[in-house]
Amino acid sequence: MMKITICVLSALILACALPQEEAQAQPVQILKQDSEINVDGYNFEFETSDGTSRQEQGEYKNDTDQQGLSVKGSYQYVAPDGQKISVTFVADKNGYQPTEVKDEDKPGKA
DSSP states (O other): OHHHHHHHHHHHHHHHHSOOOSSOOOOOOEEEEEEEEETTEEEEEEEETTSOEEEEEEEEEESSSOEEEEEEEEEEEEOTTSOEEEEEEEEETTEEEEEEEOGGGSTTOO
16 A cells, blocks of 8 residues: 555656646637638638638639639648748649748748
């Protein structure tokens, strides 16, 4: 019984000695949300308080060049290292085609 008590106390001491989070994570708030769906396609967008956003448009194609859904959009988020990531993409008969846009590649950046 004494060995079990010592093991439990040792585990408790180790758990208390581990570094604790200095700041509690704040809940993420939805700042903007909009969507529209119809027979020919859809579009939606949202933005959250942590810097994440996404916008997307999908259109149903039924012609000789392409049959199926054609999607265009973009999304942005802040990586764990603080870097802002922006991606634009097209998804169609040729598959998912992302393009990363870095801050220095954006118009108006020097």
